[in-house]
Amino acid sequence: MDSSTLSSTDKQQNGKFVPNDHNVLQKHVFFFDRNQDGIVYPWETFQGFRSIGCGILLSTASAFLINIALSQKTRPGKFPSLLFPIEVKNIQRAKHGSDSGVYDSEGRFVPAKFEEIFSKHARSHPNSLTSDELMGMLKANREPKDFKGWVASYTEWKILYTLCKDKDGLLHKDTIRAVYDGSLFERMEKERASPKKTA
Numbered sequence: 001m002d003s004s005t006l007s008s009t010d011k012q013q014n015g016k017f018v019p020n021d022h023n024v025l026q027k028h029v030f031f032f033d034r035n036q037d038g039i040v041y042p043w044e045t046f047q048g049f050r051s052i053g054c055g056i057l058l059s060t061a062s063a064f065l066i067n068i069a070l071s072q073k074t075r076p077g078k079f080p081s082l083l084f085p086i087e088v089k090n091i092q093r094a095k096h097g098s099d100s101g102v103y104d105s106e107g108r109f110v111p112a113k114f115e116e117i118f119s120k121h122a123r124s125h126p127n128s129l130t131s132d133e134l135m136g137m138l139k140a141n142r143e144p145k146d147f148k149g150w151v152a153s154y155t156e157w158k159i160l161y162t163l164c165k166d167k168d169g170l171l172h173k174d175t176i177r178a179v180y181d182g183s184l185f186e187r188m189e190k191e192r193a194s195p196k197k198t199a
């Protein structure tokens with residue numbers, strides 16, 4: 001059966017989309033589905049980026065680029081929609097090359113691949129990556145001539161690094177763990193909504 005049609009495995013609760021428990025990539029993307037109807041429109045990508053603290057420029061550029069790049073891969077049929085919707089239930093089809101392999105082809109989280117990031121690339125500290133180590137990982141993950149994959153991976157990881165590195169320029173393992181299931185985005189949104197009072 002064409003997996004793009006509504007199947008009995010698509011969960012809905014009170015008319016809201018419910019991400020599949022095993023498909024962690026759905027959870028990563030579901031944060032951006034602001035009205036939780038299972039579709040991420042460009043304005044939702046924009047709002048999601050804004051809500052975790054990104055500026056107007058980055059949020060606008062990301063909304064255009066991400067929705068234009070991923071929409072059609074997640075949709076049934078041949079014809080593109082000019083509203084560039086991304087269907088959350090099919091998000092695993094939008095995977096690209098030159099990634100870490102932490103999401104498998106079904107969008108599941110692969111713990112061994114996650115550990116590999118640190119066993120292979122974290123040299124100065126066991127549980128975090130410096131900017132150079134991150135670059136080392138990106139280069140090591142590159143598949144030959146996969147230019148689209150190189151750019152996609154570079155952007156994902158550089159945005160994460162810029163937003164979440166600590167004061168010493170380290171990107172921590174628990175931060176990286178939390179980006180995969182989207183819980184990082186929820187935390188960032190909450191922290192922004194209730195900023196710590198400065199003494």
Ligand code: HEM
Nearest residue numbers: 029032040045094095096099100101102103156157159160
């Ligand atoms: C600030 C926002 C975001 C950050 C920091 C971010 C970061 C990341 C990171 C670090 C990965 C893992 C790549 C790897 O394992 O090599 C990833 C994967 C992915 N992200 Fe995001 N992401 C963001 C927003 C989005 C949005 C809005 C979408 C789509 C609506 C999206 C779709 C994906 C997809 C499809 C993958 C899987 C790529 C693959 O494994 O081939 N992300 N993202």
Ligand SMILES: [Ca+2]
Nearest residue numbers: 033035037039
């Ligand atoms: Ca939506």
